[in-house]
Structure formats: structure tokens, C-alpha cells
Amino acid sequence: MKRKGNRLSRKEWLIRLWLKQAIGNREEATGNKRGNFLFSAYCLLPIAYCLLAVVTVRGQEKDWEQQWNQTLAGARKEGAVVVVGSPDPVMRNEIIPKFKARFGVPVEFLAGRSSEIVARIRTERAAGIYSVDVFLSGPDTTATVLYPEKMLDPLRPLLVLPEVLEASKWKKGKPWFVDPEEKFILRPFISVSSLLFINTDFVKPEEIRAAKDLLNPKWKGKISTEDPTTTGAGANLAARFHYQLGANFVKKLYIEQRPVSTRERRQFTDWLARGTQPICLNCREDDVRPLEKEGFKLVEIFELTDLAPGINGSPWLMSVANRAPHPNAARLFVNWMASREGIELYSRGYGSASLRTDVDESFLNPGNIPRAGVRYFDDTDWSWVVTGRQENRDKVWKLLKSR
Amino acid sequence: MSSIAASVQAGIRLSRFRLAEFGALLFFTLVMGLPIIFLLLSSLNVAPPGKEAAFGLANWSRAFSDPGTLSALWMSFLLSVTHLVPGMILSVMMAWLIARTDMPGRNLIEFLCWFGYFVPDFPLVLAWILLLDPSFGFLNTVAAALPFVQGPLFNPYSFWGIVWVHLATGGVWFKVMLLTPIFRRLGAALEEAGRVAGASSLTVLWRISLPALLPAILAVAALSFIRGLESFNTELLLGTPVGIYVYATRIYDYTRHDPPAFGEATALGSVFLLVLAVLAFFYQRRLKGKKFTVVTGQGYSTLRARLGKWKYVALGGCLLYFAVMMALPLSFLLLGSLMRRYGFFNLRSPFSLIHWQNLLTDPLFFLSLKNSLVIAAATALASVALYSTVGYLLASRKVRSAPVLELLCWLPWVVPGILMSLGLLWMFLATPLRSVLYGSVWGIALALTIKESPVGTQAFKAAFLQLGADLEEAARVSGASWRYTYRRILVPLVAPVAATVGLISFGSALTSISTPVLLYSARSRPLAILLMEYSFSGEVERAAALGLLITAIVSVMMLLGRKVVLPLISRDEG
Numbered sequence: 006m007k008r009k010g011n012r013l014s015r016k017e018w019l020i021r022l023w024l025k026q027a028i029g030n031r032e033e034a035t036g037n038k039r040g041n042f043l044f045s046a047y048c049l050l051p052i053a054y055c056l057l058a059v060v061t062v063r064g065q066e067k068d069w070e071q072q073w074n075q076t077l078a079g080a081r082k083e084g085a086v087v088v089v090g091s092p093d094p095v096m097r098n099e100i101i102p103k104f105k106a107r108f109g110v111p112v113e114f115l116a117g118r119s120s121e122i123v124a125r126i127r128t129e130r131a132a133g134i135y136s137v138d139v140f141l142s143g144p145d146t147t148a149t150v151l152y153p154e155k156m157l158d159p160l161r162p163l164l165v166l167p168e169v170l171e172a173s174k175w176k177k178g179k180p181w182f183v184d185p186e187e188k189f190i191l192r193p194f195i196s197v198s199s200l201l202f203i204n205t206d207f208v209k210p211e212e213i214r215a216a217k218d219l220l221n222p223k224w225k226g227k228i229s230t231e232d233p234t235t236t237g238a239g240a241n242l243a244a245r246f247h248y249q250l251g252a253n254f255v256k257k258l259y260i261e262q263r264p265v266s267t268r269e270r271r272q273f274t275d276w277l278a279r280g281t282q283p284i285c286l287n288c289r290e291d292d293v294r295p296l297e298k299e300g301f302k303l304v305e306i307f308e309l310t311d312l313a314p315g316i317n318g319s320p321w322l323m324s325v326a327n328r329a330p331h332p333n334a335a336r337l338f339v340n341w342m343a344s345r346e347g348i349e350l351y352s353r354g355y356g357s358a359s360l361r362t363d364v365d366e367s368f369l370n371p372g373n374i375p376r377a378g379v380r381y382f383d384d385t386d387w388s389w390v391v392t393g394r395q396e397n398r399d400k401v402w403k404l405l406k407s408r
Numbered sequence: 409m410s411s412i413a414a415s416v417q418a419g420i421r422l423s424r425f426r427l428a429e430f431g432a433l434l435f436f437t438l439v440m441g442l443p444i445i446f447l448l449l450s451s452l453n454v455a456p457p458g459k460e461a462a463f464g465l466a467n468w469s470r471a472f473s474d475p476g477t478l479s480a481l482w483m484s485f486l487l488s489v490t491h492l493v494p495g496m497i498l499s500v501m502m503a504w505l506i507a508r509t510d511m512p513g514r515n516l517i518e519f520l521c522w523f524g525y526f527v528p529d530f531p532l533v534l535a536w537i538l539l540l541d542p543s544f545g546f547l548n549t550v551a552a553a554l555p556f557v558q559g560p561l562f563n564p565y566s567f568w569g570i571v572w573v574h575l576a577t578g579g580v581w582f583k584v585m586l587l588t589p590i591f592r593r594l595g596a597a598l599e600e601a602g603r604v605a606g607a608s609s610l611t612v613l614w615r616i617s618l619p620a621l622l623p624a625i626l627a628v629a630a631l632s633f634i635r636g637l638e639s640f641n642t643e644l645l646l647g648t649p650v651g652i653y654v655y656a657t658r659i660y661d662y663t664r665h666d667p668p669a670f671g672e673a674t675a676l677g678s679v680f681l682l683v684l685a686v687l688a689f690f691y692q693r694r695l696k697g698k699k700f701t702v703v704t705g706q707g708y709s710t711l712r713a714r715l716g717k718w719k720y721v722a723l724g725g726c727l728l729y730f731a732v733m734m735a736l737p738l739s740f741l742l743l744g745s746l747m748r749r750y751g752f753f754n755l756r757s758p759f760s761l762i763h764w765q766n767l768l769t770d771p772l773f774f775l776s777l778k779n780s781l782v783i784a785a786a787t788a789l790a791s792v793a794l795y796s797t798v799g800y801l802l803a804s805r806k807v808r809s810a811p812v813l814e815l816l817c818w819l820p821w822v823v824p825g826i827l828m829s830l831g832l833l834w835m836f837l838a839t840p841l842r843s844v845l846y847g848s849v850w851g852i853a854l855a856l857t858i859k860e861s862p863v864g865t866q867a868f869k870a871a872f873l874q875l876g877a878d879l880e881e882a883a884r885v886s887g888a889s890w891r892y893t894y895r896r897i898l899v900p901l902v903a904p905v906a907a908t909v910g911l912i913s914f915g916s917a918l919t920s921i922s923t924p925v926l927l928y929s930a931r932s933r934p935l936a937i938l939l940m941e942y943s944f945s946g947e948v949e950r951a952a953a954l955g956l957l958i959t960a961i962v963s964v965m966m967l968l969g970r971k972v973v974l975p976l977i978s979r980d981e982g
Contacts, residue, residue: 094947121925
């Protein structure tokens with residue numbers, strides 16, 4: 006971005022200089038041979054500059070095209086790219102067939118819960134086996150296992166596609182690497198996360214304006230949550246409540262209000278639709294959307310007056326395994342995944358707002374798109390994931406065990 | 409001279425026997441003992457991952473100092489015992505009716521038990537929720553229309569709800585599957601003697617058949633008790649909403665920690681080893697010095713008890729049980745796979761074939777199907793071959809290392825699935841055969857074969873215990889080699905058990921998730937992993953469709969198996 010910024014200002018400076026010289030000197034130099042020569046020279050200067058720019062760009066194009074073609078040829082020779090992540094319908098239904106059709110390289114996707122993935126990779130590596138090329142993993146696994154245990158290679162140098170590198174294609178002015186060294190872990194998504202969902206047949210939106218409204222005795226037993234006593238979205242939200250609203254609020258909400266908890270996301274989505282528990286703390290946008298289409302009056306609440314709205318990097322952060330068995334295929338895959346096509350597939354599949362500027366957002370719930378000037382709580386923020394969340398989660402667990 | 413030759417022959421036979429014992433012991437120590445030693449050692453390693461090992465008890469003390477651990481263990485024990493007792497009574501009755509009486513339609517009842525066992529748990533529990541939920545459950549809605557009913561009659565989110573669903577989802581089917589072939593092998597001579605002495609059919613069952621089948625019944629009870637302690641899927645769906653946590657859920661929580669806490673999980677899992685040791689002690693004590701031979705070379709007959717008019721009552725009872733416990737939820741499961749959203753009948757046009765279409769057009773489906781069939785067939789064959797030998801060794805009472813061998817065979821069920829999978833992963837990667845085993849269908853088949861060892865060994869051991877030594881002796885006197893005797897006399901006599909073990913292994917290999925989850929690669933992904941992916945990503949309807957498809961595959965195998973086994977049984981009976 007800096008390099009690009011400097012080039013632009015140099016161009017501006019040249020144009021200004023040329024205008025000053027040309028116009029100023031023209032007046033002075035009318036009828037003067039030297040002045041005419043200078044004038045012609047000034048006229049030719051931008052043309053020469055343009056030519057130079059074209060040649061340079063062509064050169065760069067040739068350069069990336071060459072790299073890209075080499076990568077593609079290498080990937081085809083390697084025969085596959087091994088990607089690891091959570092069970093993922095977008096990967097299964099969209100990415101695998103599209104990537105194969107486009108590049109002729111099959112995607113071998115290993116799905117599992119993060120704990121299973123971690124167990125597998127650690128054991129493999131202890132035995133000297135390196136089977137994975139690319140990780141599409143959640144922030145916890147990425148920040149607390151993959152990065153600190155040095156399982157990754159820098160991803161930034163692998164990005165070659167102009168549409169991936171071009172500053173104007175990213176809302177942050179560049180691809181966002183979230184790790185402390187800013188080169189290993191790419192975050193392509195930034196969605197406003199819902200705080201809760203309500204079924205308006207049972208709960209009026211004006212009844213839940215603030216987080217403290219959830220403590221109304223009227224809602225006792227009417228709130229569902231993913232089990233906050235174990236790792237997962239339920240505990241993460243409770244940790245956030247603990248951090249932003251304090252221990253007393255958590256105690257009241259999770260103990261006194263007797264929320265109904267489950268580990269099965271389908272269960273609380275169904276409860277929400279049926280109105281058994283018309284307030285859902287951890288329902289997912291991609292689970293609720295089909296029910297909204299069926300006519301259920303379900304509303305996603307993004308903001309509460311006493312709680313800063315949140316953003317997250319769902320569905321995944323992308324990183325490349327070190328000693329990847331298919332380095333070219335991995336490079337091909339990460340470039341394509343970071344491109345408009347790859348990101349848009351996930352954006353549509355999960356209803357997540359991306360960080361790319363060229364991804365169609367018309368299909369998104371406007372509430373999911375972060376607004377300028379609003380201060381958000383970032384649930385995928387590195388230090389929050391590594392320390393803050395864990396500390397608050399531990400405090401929540403201690404509180405809940407004391408009930 | 410001839411006596412010297414005979415003793416030399418016996419010596420060779422014994423040394424072959426020792427060789428087989430040594431081979432079995434070595435194999436089981438390697439594939440079952442080593443992963444567990446690895447897990448136990450890892451649980452004592454308190455160093456952060458990637459750092460040099462440092463040993464201590466921190467993981468153990470953390471796991472056991474959790475205030476919820478003890479209450480969860482107690483809850484598991486209560487649940488397991490509560491559904492074990494009625495489950496065993498029903499199973500013994502049903503196995504007896506199928507195998508030892510002239511109840512009409514007994515083959516159908518047996519087939520239904522098999523079918524019921526292989527219907528996957530997860531969608532079936534969801535079906536029970538649809539039936540019993542206090543606010544929208546079908547049965548509660550129907551009951552609410554009755555004038556004398558106020559409020560919901562049923563509630564699956566309770567202790568008794570969990571017990572009920574356990575009884576419906578394999579609590580009885582599994583036991584009947586294991587007990588029926590054992591009952592079949594029971595010679596009728598003893599029963600006939602009882603009847604001649606004037607005892608009723610039930611008295612004969614209580615005083616003669618059950619004591620004669622004690623080893624098998626105790627083994628099945630022990631298997632079921634351990635399975636009950638390890639169970640957590642049903643408890644997760646039905647117990648969590650009302651704060652019922654079981655011990656296996658605690659272990660599961662540690663394994664899915666971020667980062668995973670396998671040390672703590674192993675520490676908690678070690679309690680199962682203790683339970684196993686206690687069970688094994690009582691099992692041995694109960695059977696010590698007793699003989700359970702029911703099949704001898706003399707006048708073996710398997711004539712069935714005549715129930716008279718009661719046979720129709722028995723059939724009616726069995727069918728009613730199936731109608732309530734299986735047909736009802738199964739119809740909801742089938743319906744679920746045909747609904748746009750499982751259980752939502754109030755949608756506009758609620759039925760659709762879209763989930764079946766999506767399943768059959770999933771690019772991963774056919775590869776997974778092929779992998780699953782290869783894995784399941786290999787597992788079934790390997791289980792029968794391996795565990796018939798081990799069962800024979802254990803039943804022969806000549807094995808010096810029998811207690812150790814038996815303990816090793818139990819281990820795969822004592823260690824929670826994901827931990828066993830981790831142990832096996834470590835073992836596969838540590839062997840020179842890793843390129844063949846790791847990530848391949850053969851590695852998964854081996855892991856699943858190992859996982860099925862308690863069922864295989866216990867079923868075969870119980871079957872061989874029923875065979876009298878005079879059968880082998882008669883063959884030997886007639887000049888038959890041990891191999892010939894084994895192949896032509898013993899194996900045909902235990903064929904029904906072999907078919908049962910083969911089919912259970914086949915079905916379990918198709919449905920097991922926790923064993924292959926760390927061992928599969930994209931090329932060896934089985935259907936069960938695809939099912940897990942569907943369930944995990946909220947595609948319950950597609951999961952239900954796949955679950956039904958897996959059940960259909962197992963049913964076809966069962967029909968084929970019965971085509972082979974039934975003639976053997978009727979030949980015996982004839």
C-alpha cells in the first residue's frame with residue numbers, strides 16, 4: 006500500500022511540475038526557439054511517462070503471469086491440494102467442484118472439529134508426516150495452536166494474483182494479515198455478528214432494546230443458548246458479556262434466567278422458529294435464513310443500547326501449512342480463495358460480509374455489513390482470542406460451576 | 409509306539425496352540441495395549457505441545473478436581489443401570505422367544521432387531537424429540553385432545569426420557585442380536601428334561617436355560633453396561649437442556665477443548681478401566697469352576713418349546729414393542745428425510761425429495777459409498793477370522809494368559825472412541841506399515857476391527873464355551889487334524905454367531921464415526937464421516953437420508969447373511 010501510495014503522489018507531483026513549467030514557460034517563451042523546444046519536450050514528457058508505465062505494467066503482468074503459470078503447472082503436477090477445516094457445505098458443494106473445474110486440480114478436504122484436526126496434525130508432525138497444505142480454521146485453533154506451534158509458512162509472499170494484491174480491492178487498503186508478524190494468517194471476512202435472534206410472534210423487537218432487557222423475569226426459561234459450560238460459541242458469547250457487561254450480568258442471565266442450553270445448533274434454531282425459546286443467543290445466520298424464507302418471523306438483532314456491537318471473521322481464517330506436500334497447489338488455492346470468486350462463494354454461503362470491495366453484497370442482510378464510524382467489538386481480534394477471551398471464559402465457567 | 413506317536417502329536421498340537429496364544433497376545437498388546445500406554449503417558453505429560461516432555465499429575469488433578477466430574481459419573485452409573493435392567497429382561501425374553509420357542513414370525517422379529525440396531529442414533533433421537541417434546545411433540549399433541557389429560561404427558565428432556573430413548577435406540581436390539589445365537593446353541597435335552605419333570609416353559613427358562621447361558625448373559629450385560637457408561641449422544645441432545653450431564657460428556661468436553669485437553673480426557677477415561685477390572689473380577693468369580701457346555705456329541709437337539717395359545721400373545725407383545733419403539737420414530741425419520749425441514753409440518757408444501765437428490769448428487773457420496781463398502785466388508789471378514797480364533801483360545805481354558813488376553817480384548821470399548829482413535833493414529837504412524845495403513849481404507853478397517861474386539865471375542869467365547877470337548881476328541885480319535893476339526897466341526901456349529909459378529913462388524917463399520925475420524929483421508933472418506941459432516945453443518949435432513957441409506961445397505965447384507973445362515977440353523981435343527 007505504501008509503495009502504491011508513493012507512486013501516486015510522484016505522478017501528481019510530475020503533472021503539477023509539468024503544468025507549471027509548460028504553461029508558465031509558454032507565456033515567457035512565445036517566439037523563443039528554446040521556449041518552443043521546451044514546450045515540445047514538456048508535451049512529450051507525459052507520453053513518455055505513459056509509455057514507461059505501460060512497459061512497466063506489462064513487465065509486471067508478464068512477471069505475475071509467469072509465476073501464475075508456473076504455479077498452475079506445478080499444481081497440476083502435484084495432483085491435489087489438501088485442505089483442512091470444519092465440516093463445510095460450501096466447501097463440499099461449491100469450492101471442490103469449482104476449483105477442480107477451473108484448474109484441473111482436485112481439492113482433498115479433511116473435515117473435523119478443531120480438536121480433531123489439531124490432534125491429527127500434531128500426531129502426524131510428531132511422526133514426521135506433513136500432509137496438509139492449507140488451513141481454513143477458526144480463530145481459536147489458528148491463534149492458539151497453528152501459529153504458536155509454528156505449523157505455518159508465511160502466506161503473504163504466496164499471493165500473486167493482481168486482484169488479490171491490488172489495494173483498491175480491499176476495504177482495509179490491503180489484504181489483512183491478523184497475526185503479530187502480519188504475514189501468516191489472512192482474514193478475508195468482517196461481518197457484524199448478531200447478538201441474538203428473536204421470534205417476533207412471541208417477542209416484540211421493542212421489548213429487547215438493551216442487554217439488560219434480557220434479564221426481565223418475563224423471559225425466564227425463554228432464552229436458548231449454546232451450552233456456555235464448554236468450549237464453543239455459547240462460552241465465547243458469555244465471555245464477551247462478562248468482559249463488556251460484568252460478572253453480575255452473566256450470573257443473572259445464565260443462572261437466574263434459566264436459559265435452556267444445548268450443544269446441537271439445529272435444536273436451538275428449531276426452538277426459535279417454534280417459539281419454545283423465542284430468544285436465541287447463539288443461532289447462526291446461515292441456519293436461520295432458510296426459516297425466514299419459509300415465513301417465520303425471525304429477527305436478527307445486531308445492536309443493543311448498552312453493548313457495543315460486534316464483528317467477527319467467520320467463517321474462517323486462512324493459512325498455509327509449512328512443509329506443505331503440494332506447495333504449488335497450495336499457492337494456487339490460496340490465491341483463488343482470496344480472489345473475488347472464492348470469497349464471494351463463502352460470502353453467499355454463510356451470509357458473511359467480506360473485506361473485498363468487489364464482492365457483491367446485495368444478498369447480505371444490511372445489518373451484517375459494518376458501518377463507517379461505528380466502534381465495534383472485534384471477536385476475532387488477536388489479543389482477545391489469545392488472552393482476553395480465555396480469561397473471561399474461565400471466569401464464566403467458575404461462575405457457572407458455583408450455581 | 410502308538411502312544412508315543414500320540415503324545416508327540418499332542419505336543420505338536422499344544423505347541424501350535426501356544427504359538428497361536430503367543431501370536432494373539434502379541435497382536436493385541438501391539439494394537440490395543442500400546443495405544444493405551446501412549447495415551448496414559450501423554451496424560452502425564454504436562455509440558456506445552458512442541459516442548460520437551462515434563463511429567464506430572466496436573467492433568468489428572470485438574471480433571472478430577474472439577475466439581476461436576478463426580479456427579480456426572482454418578483449420573484452415568486444411574487442411567488446405565490436403569491436402562492440395563494429392563495433392557496436385559498426384555499432382551500432375554502425376546503431372544504428366548506426367537507430362538508427357543510415356536511412363536512410365529514420369529515425370523516421377522518429377529519430381522520427387525522437387526523434392522524433397529526443399525527438405524528443411526530442421531531436422527532432417531534431427533535425423531536423422539538418430535539414425538540415427545542412437551543410443547544410440540546406429536547404424542548403430546550394427540551394426548552392433549554383427550555378430556556382427562558392436562559399438560560404434556562411425555563417429556564424426553566428428563567432422566568426417564570433418556571432411559572426411554574436408550575431402550576428404543578439399540579438398548580434392546582443389540583442385546584437380542586448377541587443373545588439369540590447363544591440361545592440357539594442351547595441343546596434342548598436339558599429343557600426337555602425339565603418339562604418332563606413337569607416344569608412350565610417359564611420355569612424351564614428361569615431354572616435351566618438362564619443358568620446354562622450365564623456366561624453369555626453376563627458378558628452381554630457387561631458389554632451393555634460399559635456401552636451405557638460411554639454413551640453421550642442421547643444425553644447431549646436430551647440431557648443438556650435440563651442440566652443432566654454424564655461422565656462421557658465430560659470426557660467429550662475435554663477432547664473438544666480449544667486447544668484439546670486429551671490429558672484430562674484420558675485421566676477421566678481411566679475410570680472405565682477401573683470399572684472393567686471390577687466387572688472382570690466379578691465375572692470370573694461368578695463363573696469359576698462351573699461348566700456351561702450345552703452342545704455335546706451326544707443327542708444334541710434344539711427342539712423348541714411349545715407356547716400353545718400364548719405364542720400369539722408373545723408375537724403380539726413383540727410387535728407392539730416394535731411398533732412403539734421402532735416403527736413410530738422410524739416413520740418420523742423417513743418422513744424427516746422427505747421434508748424440506750425436519751419436523752416442520754406447517755410449512756407451505758412441507759415435503760420434498762430435494763435432500764435425497766442433494767445426497768445422491770453430492771460429489772463425495774459415491775466415493776464414500778465405495779470406501780464404506782470396502783471398509784465394512786474387510787472389517788467383517790477380519791473380525792470373524794480373528795475373533796473366532798481368540799474366542800476359541802479363551803474358551804479352551806488352556807490359555808495361560810487368558811486374563812491378560814481377555815482384558816486386552818475389552819480395552820477398545822473401555823477407552824472413549826476419539827481417544828482410541830488418537831492412540832491408533834499414533835500407533836499407525838509409529839509402524840513401518842504407516843504408508844499402507846495411514847489414511848487408507850485398510851487402516852480404517854483394521855482400526856474398526858480392533859474396535860469391535862469386545863463383541864467379537866465375547867460372542868465367540870460364549871459360543872465355544874457351549875461346545876463340549878467330546879466333539880473335538882471324537883474328531884481327533886477319527887484321525888482329523890485340528891485344522892480340519894476346527895473348519896468342519898467347530899466353525900459350522902458357531903456359524904450363526906460368526907454371521908452375527910460379521911454383520912455387527914459390517915454395520916458398525918458403516919456407522920462408526922469416532923474411530924475413523926482421525927484416520928481417514930479425502931480418498932478414504934467413509935459414509936459415516938460424510939454423515940458427521942452433514943450433522944455438524946446443520947444438514948439434518950440430508951443426514952437422515954444418508955442414515956436411512958446406510959440402514960438399507962445393512963438390511964440387504966442382513967438378508968444375504970440370513971440366506972446363508974438360516975439353512976445352517978435349520979440343518980442343525982433338523
